[in-house]
Amino acid sequence: MSAHGYKVVGTRPVRPDGADKVTGRAAYGADVHLAGLLYGAVLRSPHAHARIRRIDTRGAEALEGVRAVITASDFPPADAGRIIDLGEGQQTVAEVRGNMLASGKALYKGHAVAAVAAVNRHVAEEALGLIEVDYEPLPAVLTALEAMREDAPILHETLTRKELGTDTGEVSNVAEHFRFELGDLEQGLAEADVVVEREFDTATVHQGYIEPQNATALWNQDGRIHVWSSTQGAFVVRDTVAAALNVPVSRVKATPMEIGGGFGGKIRVYLEPVAALLSRKSGRPVKIVMSRQEVFEGTGPTPGSHIRVKVGARRDGRISAAYAFLAYEAGAYPGSMADCGAMCIFSPYDIANLCVDGYNIVVNKPSTAAYRAPGATNAAFAGESVMDEVAERLGMDPIDFRLRNAAHEGTRRADGPKFRRIGCVEVLEAMKNHPHYSAPLEGPNRGRGVAVGFWFNVGLASACTIGVNADGTVNLVEGSTDIGGTRASIAMQAAEVLGLRAEDVHPVVVDTDSIAYTAVTGGSRTTFATGWAAYEAAHDVLRQMKERAARLLETEPECVEYQDGVFRSGESRMTFAEVAARLNETGGPVTGRAGVNPRGAGGSYAGAIADVEVDPETGRVSILRFTSVQDAGKAIHPAYVEGQMQGGSAQGIGWALNEEYCLSPGGAMQNSSFLDYRMPTSLDLPMIETVIVEVPNPGHPFGVRGVGEANIVPPPGAIANAIYRAAGVRLSRLPMKPETVMEAIWAQRD
């Protein structure tokens, strides 16, 4: 197959699940209905930090229509200290359970403390009001810097600080301090002609998927537990339910329903084990669907952070040293993705001397979760703002400065590994050559900014089977839930191998009983890794089909060639469909299968060019024009690659300009609705121009890198840099909402 000879890869077929999704037939988690279904609801803590002295559920149990009430004491006995790996880092059973139903202490406003199952949602909600909880409110700590202070209130009496890999034994809110180091930072700073050091703060933001978390569970009389939910990983659901309820994984079947957005936020499990416990107690299936307020207050947003960046460069334009201090709020339990921020912040650059200090800090906010390139966007806002200022001080064009220092094959990343072939230079060149970058930008209060970003992408395990139909089509069975069109991008890779049309491959996403282990849809891995499994399974089909064709053509399999859907041996030929029609007389059905765990995920670079206008009277920032550039490696379905870039850009714009958790001094979220948590609407955005760069990943048969995440990383930095050129102020705080912009403008005027 030549690089340019693809017949399916690189085309734009209609997605296989398209008709269901435009007609309302696609079944999402909240659409599950079972005979005898009960409706669950969850009682949540009104305090950000409180000891739970007593829970009295008798009033709720007495209400007509209530079938079960549970608290953390209903979890079956288990080894609380057992460590489990659920695809998003390791946690103890106590932590996994603790976030589902608080035990002993409520650690954030919205922390679940009890749950009810009743005949309908209204009765369940009424019952919540009849549960009496005796709280002893405790002082709350809400930011990373406050939580690091020695006199800060402590969240976990058992959490001790890890310092550079060693457990200090000291009880602390600082779960971990780690450091990545290359070269000699002090030496690099001594060589610098220009040094810029700035501090930044970024607010807690939410993934903002439109579909709330949901779960339906049936604890069957045979002891098996069946759950249906909207999740990024059915096997994570299975394994979490099994761990939380202390049953073997083989006792749990997880059926992934269609998922209404995730962006990292639907990896962690909140409701499934709770619904299962309610089902066991009531003997009936139980469905729980979160309200929007619960989604904001009870699920994992992405960490707020405090960041300090120092960059030194020589007069010749080369960066000689870079330092970052990343203090990330993990929320109620350890795990903040500060390590990912540290891996990404300087990855667009080839820097000999660098150091990143990362801190993972617990605070009385919801336990944070992944959000599209988790940890990288906060860091890049800070890093790219400083890079822009260094370029300005050197009198260099910001893209030329980045090209002068761009990471390339052989550059070492802060955390150690050397890059294989990457597309950082190509992304920067595409930005520089784009008409947007050279277009005149006229009018007062307008400015253009750029930034770049990196996400490393992951591989992880995927399984796939392909069965051949008698009409010459195939069915493709996979375990990756489809959030953004991956049924299409996976089926297309199989079609390319099989010489079939995209529409002749019918992909189906199945439950955990029906496919081997497949890791989450996350880390930009699905088109890369599950696509690779489909590629291998398709080759397995082809090997078997060649044997069948050989039988029919009366020759040996190695004498059969296959091209463009036709098996050939000398002058004889048969099409794929003709061989498929005769499988039963040549040995029976053909099934191809593959399981992969690829290591060669190639990181993806993205860049953004933003034109803004700043209203000098109100501080409101409008996006006039926006261009997103990203290295896809190979775009399997370019329309969905563009869609990822546009969606990531829109989320990055929201993060830059509007979105934040507004907390009361006591830690209660003041804006937990879509009215007050202001995500971009169609009226807030222009068309988002895209440039797909293709520097093939040498670690994938089609060169795929994965495109889901890197695109959200540059927008806040690009917009901050554009605001500087429009209004002359460098902002150090996200979101760059009108009052933040005005305060900076006023401060400058004074």
Next chain:
Amino acid sequence: MQTLTRVRAIVNEQPVEFLCEPRQSLLECLRDILGLTGSKEGCNDGNCGACTVILDGRPVNSCLVLGVEAEGCRITTIEGIARGTELHPLQRAFLNQAALQCGFCTPGLIVAAKALLDEDPDPSEERIRAFLANNLCRCTGYDKVVRAVQDAAAAGREEVPA
């Protein structure tokens, strides 16, 4: 348990009759009583638009209408948009433009866009963006959604010359 009230309405051109509690929203009635789960609940407070239906010619958030208020009304949901076995031009355009990723906001967007095209068969980009501003989409950045509505409008004008 509350007393049930009888409601009669026309849903997707079919007369329906159902019993609901006064506190149940139209969205809840459509989904849980009539089994029309195409309308989605994203916020239940009128801010996301995933539950948009056309009620007597106007797009509304069905989570903000009580079931009992639908008495005597004519309602179109996403299930009533396709023409028999043929997709509506808006539905075709959404697929051809790849204007959906997760698809959860799609029913509301298509219903709202239909209400727009019923009123204005040739809307400007600005008009489309203003009209759809009640419908949050977190996946697409709206670019392909706006293009799909533009395409559908053009296709509609070809079908029925003004």
